Amino acid sequence: MIVKQHARKTSRARLWAGAILLSVIHACAAGAVQPPAPVPDTRAGADAAIDARQLSARLYATGPALLWLADGPQRARLALRLLGKADEHGLDPAPYGLEGLAHRLDTTRDPVALAALDRDISTAMLRYLGELHYGRAPSRYRPGGLAVGAFDPVAQLRQALAEGNLDGAVESAAPAIALYGRTREMLAHYRALSAAAPDWAALPPPGTALRPGEAYAGAGLLCARLRLLGDLDGATGAPCTDADGAALAGAVRRFQARHGLAQDGVPGPATLAALAVPPARRAAQLALTLERLRWLPPLPRGRVIAVNVPTYRLWAFDPDAAPGAPVLEMPVIVGTAARTPTPLFIGKMRYLEFNPYWNVPPSIQAGEIVPKLAGNPAYLRQNDMELVGADGKVRELALPDALAGLRSGAVRVRQRPGPRNVLGEVKFAMPNPMNIYLHSTSSKELFARSRRDLSHGCIRVAHPAALAQFVLADARRWDEAAVAQAMQPGPMRTVTLPRPVPVVLFYATALVDRHGLALFAQDIYRQDPALLEALGLR
Template identity: 40%
Template sequence: MRKTTITAFALTAALAAALLVSDLPTARAQNPVPASSASALPADPLAPALASLLQGSSDAVAGHYAATGHAPVWIAGERLGEQGRLAIAAFAAANDHALNPLNYHPLELAARAEAATTPEALAALDVDLSRAYVRYATHLVSGRVQPNAVNKALNIFPHVPDAGDLLEAVAEAPDFGAFLDGLSPNTPNYARLKQALAAYRAKAAAGGFTPVPDGAVLKPGMSDPRLDVLRRRMEQQDYLAPGAHAGDVYDGALVEAVKTFQDYHGLAVDGVVGKDTLAEMNVPIGRRLIQMELNMERRRWMPDDLGEAYVFVNLADQNLKVVRDGKTVHTARVVVGKPYHATPVFSKDMTYVEVNPYWNVPPSIATNEYLPKLISNPRALDGQNIRVFSGDAEVSPHQIAWASYSGGPFPFKLRQDPGDGNALGRIKFMFPNEFNIYIHDTPSRALFERAQRSFSHGCIRVSDPFALAEVLLADQGLDRAALDRAKASGDRQVITLRRPIPVHLTYLTAWMNKDGSTHFRKDIYGRDEVLQKALARAMTDNL
């Protein structure tokens, strides 16, 4: 069966919106009656029909009706209230938020609002509209899928709104239209991505992106018959102004446009159109739309308030930033986990920094990497400052029959002393978590120069870690000179943060920056594909 993506629902939204501008009968819905006073007020004429319809139902929507004496939420008398029209209009425009309008049935509900006259039909309309509204609001507030249920590496648990609170807001919100608008994430990042999605949908409607034919590597100064196509491709994505480059030499504005493309797609910024750059240029615009839609879902998983000051690591981008009072005050390149050691997504508070740390070799690395070397050569640890412990007692690696442990549990602990060769470098940043993931220095500096930097066992290696420490510890009177002295001492030192700093490990493959530039990254862990399949399943659940 052909899979339908989110982008296929724009027509439904347009049809529903057209229907909704017709003159549906309207009246402001009655206020729901609190449970404590429901018996003190006269029952609504629809109450018997609602009670009969919901008899035997035990979900949260039915609970709300029971608590209010089965007062209707959307219907006043025999008419759909203004709030109902606003809700159905919001359902019809759900595609703007990369949601599937069909999940909320705007066309059907609008048609039923025109036709319903009997108490039974009005009651059914009221209940179905309530269920669609709670579904829509929940999707906007916390996403359509539970992240950890989709992928165990996503250890984030968005707050799901209470159905009763949502239904109470229908009557109690001073401006229900504004309330509906405020359900989506109230962050500039979400608003910008929504804007980018609309812009790229317009580009897709205008014809999308022209593929650049395969060919030899194109370097600045060369001539190539594909230059006309390359110019058109850069113009389509607004990296090159029409007419800004002419001729048969790859130079000037066209080279700069390609560099911009490379920068915005996480590639090496050298102006060379090689295999990687060509592959990214030839990603269809439909795939880019899906990327943006998937990342709008990820943004819905995040809290609006990430903290007054926080560390934000985008694993797909392999970059870190420190944000304070809404402004980025520090950025750094990072190395993240290999695909088979993928770094998980989660948020924890950084509580201390350790200068000249020990490296306690994780059991998996000790067993899978060091043990085979020691079986082959008992002196494999020599010169690495790695010591072996049995419990609290140090033992000589030369006196252990390593081969006898190849088929069972590894009973020793390996610990590397502080020093220049330490796998964690000279400093680590600790935000205690169940995954044993942290940010640290590294003696392997060359990897930071690469465009793609997924090489670790899961922890996050950061470039210029002492610059990061200086930013994080500035309010504790520890400047770079003090940190350098601590490093030069060679002694392990633990610095407790006066105020814990939230660390957010995220995975975003599409976003729009404050300058209006739209960025895409490779799906290094295959998480886009997993999420896309989960959302496709969720789409069909409520059709």
């Protein structure tokens, strides 16, 4: 069988576009950003997000002594069955103590012990409902902790018991967004794949660098695997023949598009490594996405921007626009994994700066600019930079005085607007303590790279003019021509947005798009292992 080039091209942009944004709603100018703190282990019963025993006390404060066992064990068994299905939502059922509850249900007869069992079942159910809605691990988007708001597990369970609809309580607790439902279905699919194909052998590497049109000894196994994963048409388990060769490169390209790889249709090292990842590990990635979606708080209606860091993609859309309105989507550059990862939070974009100054952060100034200036007295001039005092006035200083002032903090460096400015033509400001924002860039060639964690933490956007027109939301005053004019070289101009635009900085290595395609990305910040541990999924 021969691996051939295929004329059909699958666009990663199309596959990823809208995977988060259509579902989630209802150089760098920053200094070095500290890596995100590891996700703590919450399995030890501390209930970091949900104090289930406190909720249980409130549940029984105004209700009967027995909620599950007053009329026999049937209702209690239904509760245990629902708790046992927590894994369908990517939650390990073990912390709910199912085995012990089931044993007590079968053996307890003493009235006092039955009352204690009844309360423990309620505690487990309240914890499940709370974790299903808010997440088991602490949310990065609720740093102040959990406050019961629109969703109250006690009220939800009380109503479900009154109506005899426990299944409905569980479904209502889960995030009511389409992406969550699609991801949950895909989790079940990949678990079924894992059960059907437990032996997931790595494909043999080619003897030399494989090129289009060359024979590949592992083509038969490659064909079978791509059929199993749904990237190649044909009956799963049917033998692959030379007749399949014409479609194989196209299937490889589709697989590459779904996994954020260069789409050359050739099973090179990166593609073979992705093909070697067993379905069970992909299922774990999907389970993590369910948890991360549970973390998100409700957002106000209106225009929204979301960036999924591992896929280097930005989406912007207006849920109040006409049905079928296009989604703005573009590549981005994010913070370097090794030193300055982009932090995850929800910001509010409040204003734009056309032709911005770059006020060099102290960390970059001390670590990069001062050493370069010491070795090259013309460095500032060559890079359109200037020294600014505490009063905001430009200072002209000789090299020794300039270095002394920079080291003492008497002066700082800023870069003037222009073609060399690292922020490019426009800065999208969303004030926050970490000094993270979105901006254009003078190094546009970097968007051609497949791995784009290259910044000091901020988000560089590939199409700043389109994003500016989107957030300004004024078709008459800020049409395409007006934005283009504002981005021409000239003095800095600040424009306040008519309404702040939420910016969600998200992290998911597995998603499901609107067409039902499973999409996977590299865990560039190595955040998955800690969360797997916290959820008990390792």
